[in-house]
Amino acid sequence: MRKVTQDVAAAHADDVDAKARFPIETLAGLREYGVLSAAVPRELGGAGCNLQELSQLCATLAQSCGSSAMVLAMHYIQLACIARHGMDSEWWRTYLRDLVRRQDLLASMTSEVGTFGDTRSSVCAVRRSDGRFRLDKDATTGSYCAHADAILVTCRRDEDAARSDQLLVLVKREDAKLTQTSTWDTMGMRGTCSPGFKLESAGDEAQILPAPFADISAQTMVPYSHVLWSSLWWGIAAGALNKAANFVRGQARQNPGTTPPAATRLAEASVQLHGIKQNWLAAARDFDALGDSPAAREELLGMGWALRLNELKIACSEASPEIVQRALKIVGILGYKNDSPFALGRPLRDALSGALMISNDRIAAKNASMLLVHKEIA
Numbered sequence: 404m405r406k407v408t409q410d411v412a413a414a415h416a417d418d419v420d421a422k423a424r425f426p427i428e429t430l431a432g433l434r435e436y437g438v439l440s441a442a443v444p445r446e447l448g449g450a451g452c453n454l455q456e457l458s459q460l461c462a463t464l465a466q467s468c469g470s471s472a473m474v475l476a477m478h479y480i481q482l483a484c485i486a487r488h489g490m491d492s493e494w495w496r497t498y499l500r501d502l503v504r505r506q507d508l509l510a511s512m513t514s515e516v517g518t519f520g521d522t523r524s525s526v527c528a529v530r531r532s533d534g535r536f537r538l539d540k541d542a543t544t545g546s547y548c549a550h551a552d553a554i555l556v557t558c559r560r561d562e563d564a565a566r567s568d569q570l571l572v573l574v575k576r577e578d579a580k581l582t583q584t585s586t587w588d589t590m591g592m593r594g595t596c597s598p599g600f601k602l603e604s605a606g607d608e609a610q611i612l613p614a615p616f617a618d619i620s621a622q623t624m625v626p627y628s629h630v631l632w633s634s635l636w637w638g639i640a641a642g643a644l645n646k647a648a649n650f651v652r653g654q655a656r657q658n659p660g661t662t663p664p665a666a667t668r669l670a671e672a673s674v675q676l677h678g679i680k681q682n683w684l685a686a687a688r689d690f691d692a693l694g695d696s697p698a699a700r701e702e703l704l705g706m707g708w709a710l711r712l713n714e715l716k717i718a719c720s721e722a723s724p725e726i727v728q729r730a731l732k733i734v735g736i737l738g739y740k741n742d743s744p745f746a747l748g749r750p751l752r753d754a755l756s757g758a759l760m761i762s763n764d765r766i767a768a769k770n771a772s773m774l775l776v777h778k779e780i781a
């Protein structure tokens with residue numbers, strides 16, 4: 404990962420950002436080293452990395468290219484949903500073995516016109532007949548769907564089901580018709596290429612994960628999303644602060660024997676950076692330590708974990724742009740200039756997406772209602 408980060412992602416990140424294009428070079432590098440299957444269990448040929456290891460991979464890549472790290476994180480989140488909820492089925496085990504060999508890239512479609520950013524609600528429904536399914540969805544945001552080998556799509560269980568009675572369905576690229584419905588000319592995270600898409604798809608019924616999405620969401624998608632996103636938002640901030648540290652060291656070399664005034668700001672920002680690292684690392688460590696027993700899965704359905712993960716997401720998504728801004732104040736005009744080696748525009752714009760990517764207001768509102776009944780606040 405360090406090699407791909409330093410040799411490939413760093414070299415192409417500005418072009419990816421300027422053209423809002425998919426980071427094809429970085430993804431080719433990740434495929435070459437088998438990084439896309441890091442989350443696949445060892446018994447199926449993957450590296451069997453746990454959440455701590457995956458978060459460190461995302462944090463490393465984000466230091467050079469936030470968009471590439473977000474693509475990798477979203478891929479791992481989907482992979483974890485399969486690895487933790489599909490293992491009883493031979494179809495899914497074969498799929499994962501093939502994924503290791505082919506280094507397939509998985510995308511996600513949870514957002515939908517009419518659900519207003521609530522991932523636990525769907526309008527579209529899967530329709531089954533004769534061992535096959537059909538699924539159409541009008542998604543508001545579909546990161547790198549046009550570049551992925553398969554997309555995991557949330558939908559209602561059937562046409563009579565309630566909006567919250569959802570399933571997760573794997574749609575293969577060759578079985579999907581994607582019609583782009585909006586553009587992706589955004590402030591940041593431009594390389595994730597996430598416009599809206601209308602999806603029309605079909606496939607084998609085996610491609611529907613058997614577990615209710617309510618369980619997949621609480622036991623896997625939310626923990627992996629909030630930890631991996633937090634780790635990459637940290638990585639964006641760490642990359643920016645590294646630039647600021649190099650800048651301050653340059654100042655110090657020009658005046659040997661003196662400590663540049665900006666070094667104090669650097670020391671302050673470093674406290675905040677290390678604080679949020681401990682936050683996501685501790686959540687990943689505790690999640691891994693929980694194991695995968697029925698009792699552990701039950702615990703993940705509880706309010707304690709929901710609150711903790713939501714708080715992690717809010718804390719890291721808010722701290723990341725703050726730290727990048729602190730780096731900008733340290734570097735000054737050379738950080739503000741886009742063509743300087745100390746440019747900080749891209750990490751700042753990328754970091755600002757965190758608070759919107761599942762709106763922090765929406766998450767805080769959920770926490771507010773849970774805290775009314777959850778008594779173990781500390």
Ligand SMILES: Cc1cc2nc3c(=O)[nH]c(=O)nc-3n(C[C@H](O)[C@H](O)[C@H](O)COP(=O)(O)OP(=O)(O)OC[C@H]3O[C@@H](n4cnc5c(N)ncnc54)[C@H](O)[C@@H]3O)c2cc1C
Nearest residue numbers: 511512513514519520544546592759760761762764765768
């Ligand atoms: C870089 C990036 C990549 C993404 N990739 C994908 C992807 O691959 N697949 C996918 O499905 N989606 C993706 N998304 C979309 C994401 O999952 C969310 O659905 C989307 O960001 C939410 O959009 P919204 O701001 O319109 O939603 P909303 O949650 O509706 O928020 C709109 C505004 O309403 C307010 N608000 C909402 N709820 C409350 C509340 N309860 N209390 C107070 N205020 C509230 C907030 O102020 C918020 O700013 C991506 C988003 C980003 C930024």
